[in-house]
Amino acid sequence: MTIHTVENRALVRDVLDAKPLAWDRLVRRIADTVWTACRLLCGDDADSRAAFSDVMDGLRADGFRRLRAYNGSSRIETFVALVTRDVLAERLLRLFNVHSASDGWAAFERFFAADINRIINRRLPGADRADLRQDAYQDICVALIADDYRRLKAYRGIGSFTGFVLQMVDRLLIDFIRSTMPLGRQRTEAQTTEWEDIPSDQPSPEDALLEQEGDRLLSLASEVLREAAAALSETERLYLHIALGSGEPIPAREVARQMRRPVEEVYKLKQRVMARLRETLDKHPAVKMWKASV
Missing domain, CATH: 1.10.1740 (Rna Polymerase Sigma Factor; Chain: A)
Known part of the structure; x- marks a missing residue:
């Protein structure tokens, strides 16, 4: 269990126990994640602000019922992004009736x-x-x-x-x-x-969210690939070359076919590459500007 996991679980427990300022601390942690999801999925600022309010209300509803499901198996930001997606989806469904x-x-x-x-x-x-x-x-x-x-x-x-x-x-x-x-x-x-x-290739909602995050990072990676590539192995660089060869991410099964490797190995390879790229990307000025703009 990583130190970040321990801190995340402790923060959520403090919120559930209604400790002073715990909710404020959590909001500071997740506000950017929630706003980014609302902005990307809702369009204009007015809808995004309304959606942001809905998500925060959804997190507080029923004694923080949704937060009780957090078990530390993912980053708190990833978990909250998943909750945000579900709240926004329910909000979306209401549009068909209202x-x-x-x-x-x-x-x-x-x-x-x-x-x-x-x-x-x-x-x-x-x-x-x-x-x-x-x-x-x-x-x-x-x-x-x-x-x-x-x-x-x-x-x-x-x-x-x-x-x-x-x-x-x-x-x-x-x-x-x-x-x-x-x-x-x-x-x-x-x-x-x-x-x-045929077993469904459809991942769980959280897996889909993680894959979307990886695809987004792969798209941004084209701008800073030169800096990150030096730290990658030959196999990892080959994965990136294939994954970005068409100008946008391609399915893991297609990458596996071209690399002639089991798809399970490619999924693990992607996770390893993404971990290294995130470290480089998060420090890059272009990425910082992108985060500030959304």
Whole structure:
């Protein structure tokens, strides 16, 4: 257990025990994380400020119920970012009922577009499938909009709305892939259930958040890669070359294919590289300016 983990858990315990100034200390720790998430996911400043207030209220609600789930297995900032995402997702769902459908859908797509594309890229990797991925995205959006957003409005509050949406997107994507199979490839009953038996590539919400953070850092890394590369091994530099070769992060399975290594090894490699890059990136002036601007 790291010293940071001990400090984080102690801080959360102080908040739960209502110790003087504990909540103020926590807010100072997480304010930047919450604001950044609100700004990226909500758009303009007015919506972001309202969302920020909703998140803080959500953290305090029911005697800090959401904070009680923190067990120290991740950074407090990562945990709070996940909570922020869930609070904002619930806020987003209300837009479909309170505001116009077009406003709700615009906010929904801004919120979930990156997640939908990530799931599509995992199911349909490869440079030769770009058009198919675009068709899949459009098909999924049409299905979500159909019947006055019937699928989205079917959420009944069991589990997180984010998890509900991502699971639905994955199932819609599988339906789309089935529909695009050539008619000449008639399938047996066993083949018909093939897609049902495929384990979902959809990560947990926290894993998805960590992956998004890694992808964001990889994008920024292109500006400071020269400084960080000197500290990396040849294998780590090869990973970066492949991961950034297309100008933006690519799925781990595709990296594993090009490196001819097990995908599990590539995930570990990414974690190791990201840890080293974070140290360099956090000290770089360009990154400091980026953080100050959001």
